Amino acid sequence: MQQASIALDPAFTIAPVSRRTFGSFVEHLGRCVYTGIYEPEHPTADPDGFRGDVLALTRELGVSTVRYPGGNFVSGYRWEDGIGPRAERPVRRELAWHTTETNEVGIDEFVAWCRRAGVEPMMAVNLGTRGVAEALDLLEYANHPDGTHLSQRRIAGGAVEPHDIRMWCLGNEMDGSWQIGNKNAVEYGRLAAQTARAMRMSDPDLELVVCGSSGAGMPTFGSWEAEVLTETYDVVDYISLHAYYEEHDGDLGSFLASTVDMERFIRSVVATADHVGAKLKNHKRIQLSFDEWNVWYMSRELNQGPRVGWPRAPRQLEDIYHVADAVVVGSMLICLLRNSDRVTAACQAQLVNVIAPIMTEPGGPAWRQTIFHPFAQASTLARGEVLRVEPRVAAYETARHGPAPLVDAVATHDPESGDVTVFAVSRATTEPVTLRIDTHAFPGGLVPGDCTVLADPDVYAVNTAAEPDRVRPRPHPGVTAGDGAIEVVLPPVSWNVLRLQAPPAG
Numbered sequence: 001m002q003q004a005s006i007a008l009d010p011a012f013t014i015a016p017v018s019r020r021t022f023g024s025f026v027e028h029l030g031r032c033v034y035t036g037i038y039e040p041e042h043p044t045a046d047p048d049g050f051r052g053d054v055l056a057l058t059r060e061l062g063v064s065t066v067r068y069p070g071g072n073f074v075s076g077y078r079w080e081d082g083i084g085p086r087a088e089r090p091v092r093r094e095l096a097w098h099t100t101e102t103n104e105v106g107i108d109e110f111v112a113w114c115r116r117a118g119v120e121p122m123m124a125v126n127l128g129t130r131g132v133a134e135a136l137d138l139l140e141y142a143n144h145p146d147g148t149h150l151s152q153r154r155i156a157g158g159a160v161e162p163h164d165i166r167m168w169c170l171g172n173e174m175d176g177s178w179q180i181g182n183k184n185a186v187e188y189g190r191l192a193a194q195t196a197r198a199m200r201m202s203d204p205d206l207e208l209v210v211c212g213s214s215g216a217g218m219p220t221f222g223s224w225e226a227e228v229l230t231e232t233y234d235v236v237d238y239i240s241l242h243a244y245y246e247e248h249d250g251d252l253g254s255f256l257a258s259t260v261d262m263e264r265f266i267r268s269v270v271a272t273a274d275h276v277g278a279k280l281k282n283h284k285r286i287q288l289s290f291d292e293w294n295v296w297y298m299s300r301e302l303n304q305g306p307r308v309g310w311p312r313a314p315r316q317l318e319d320i321y322h323v324a325d326a327v328v329v330g331s332m333l334i335c336l337l338r339n340s341d342r343v344t345a346a347c348q349a350q351l352v353n354v355i356a357p358i359m360t361e362p363g364g365p366a367w368r369q370t371i372f373h374p375f376a377q378a379s380t381l382a383r384g385e386v387l388r389v390e391p392r393v394a395a396y397e398t399a400r401h402g403p404a405p406l407v408d409a410v411a412t413h414d415p416e417s418g419d420v421t422v423f424a425v426s427r428a429t430t431e432p433v434t435l436r437i438d439t440h441a442f443p444g445g446l447v448p449g450d451c452t453v454l455a456d457p458d459v460y461a462v463n464t465a466a467e468p469d470r471v472r473p474r475p476h477p478g479v480t481a482g483d484g485a486i487e488v489v490l491p492p493v494s495w496n497v498l499r500l501q502a503p504p505a506g
């Protein structure tokens with residue numbers, strides 16, 4: 001059996017766990033909004049039309065922040081279409097996803113939903129077809145308390161209290177040829193800087209996210225970040241990163257190693273941002289907002305050919321996730337946590353139905369996809385400080401990402417409760433791996449508490465409406481405690497959560 005080891009030391013801290021690492025994303029795309037979060041005819045709907053079952057699962061998922069309204073959707077969006085009496089809202093063609101948008105849900109409904117779900121709204125402005133003026137209008141509408149034309153329109157619509165949205169994205173994926181109104185780095189950088197400067201005149205404390213490349217594979221990746229940050233460094237707080245992974249041609253080994261690529265991506269953006277800061281002699285550190293990440297079988301989507309017709313809330317991007325997908329999502333969470341010194345915000349894309357942890361049937365049930373579980377466990381149990389653990393373990397060769405360690409892990413330590421949680425994935429596909437956890441650095445050591453594993457003899461097993469709990473974390477059968485160490489047998493292709501505590505006194 002392969003052996004792996006990590007050492008836990010409360011002194012080896014990376015950064016505090018940022019709650020915003022556990023963000024999600026609601027886009028007007030497919031059935032994310034309509035028959036996802038909102039379905040007035042649904043038996044569980046509340047008086048505002050929000051599905052109660054989806055709200056409950058969102059709370060259970062432990063989502064902190066939710067980005068809205070896109071995504072590609074935002075680059076053609078007129079925010080004012082979604083305010084005022086519903087009967088008067090225009091129905092429009094939506095070009096990014098080739099659908100009909102009814103505008104039944106707009107900013108006020110979204111913020112009301114956020115309050116009910118207990119999450120922080122994160123709003124994107126349209127810098128595709130629009131610019132500074134419309135961003136300022138939206139900001140005034142959303143956040144100005146009272147006494148101006150736009151704030152009074154909000155109040156007239158029933159939202160008496162300002163929405164007080166703190167985090168704002170300056171457009172979406174503006175380098176992408178698929179993006180409505182896409183731009184080159186200088187065009188976008190200048191527009192983003194002008195918009196940010198003007199928004200700060202309204203409220204200097206906003207937290208602003210400038211668009212990085214829409215992916216590390218873009219031909220302009222690196223130079224885009226450098227040019228855009230050169231224009232915007234002093235007026236933004238975050239630069240965005242987006243990454244999606246999928247299994248290609250049955251190459252499970254490469255797929256499981258996706259975070260080798262994700263880690264490189266993060267390091268490259270940190271290096272580029274710091275380089276720009278050095279050139280500008282600006283000591284501020286730009287934070288990273290990984291505001292779209294997930295497993296997405298995008299190649300299936302691209303193979304479908306051009307969309308025809310203008311359907312309302314069609315089934316789009318409804319990937320069904322299996323065990324290996326959940327393990328990759330778990331490893332992405334490990335990667336985000338490990339980089340908590342710079343990645344202080346992240347959004348899994350998306351929340352419901354569209355490449356999502358939560359699935360629904362119109363008029364029917366809502367259930368947890370496999371990828372729900374690693375997210376919910378990490379968001380619930382990652383507390384306090386992130387600890388640096390350096391797994392000592394053999395690597396295997398992958399076709400797409402080079403060598404990848406068989407095991408990846410991170411730990412968090414809550415100094416108040418003394419609890420430690422280890423999150424570990426095994427990328428081994430056939431054999432179990434024994435992970436030895438050295439706890440000597442904790443006075444009195446640590447003993448295992450609740451420990452779970454998500455694995456299955458069939459790594460392609462899924463959850464469905466008929467069998468919603470086929471794949472879920474189960475009590476870990478392979479944990480033993482010894483002298484100053486804990487040993488865990490990690491099954492092949494597994495996500496493991498190990499809760500460790502100080503031993504009982506005496």
Ligand code: AHR
Pocket residue numbers: 027070071072073172173214292349350
């Ligand atoms: O999340 C789906 C899409 O992926 C988003 O609309 C876009 O920003 C990205 O390309």
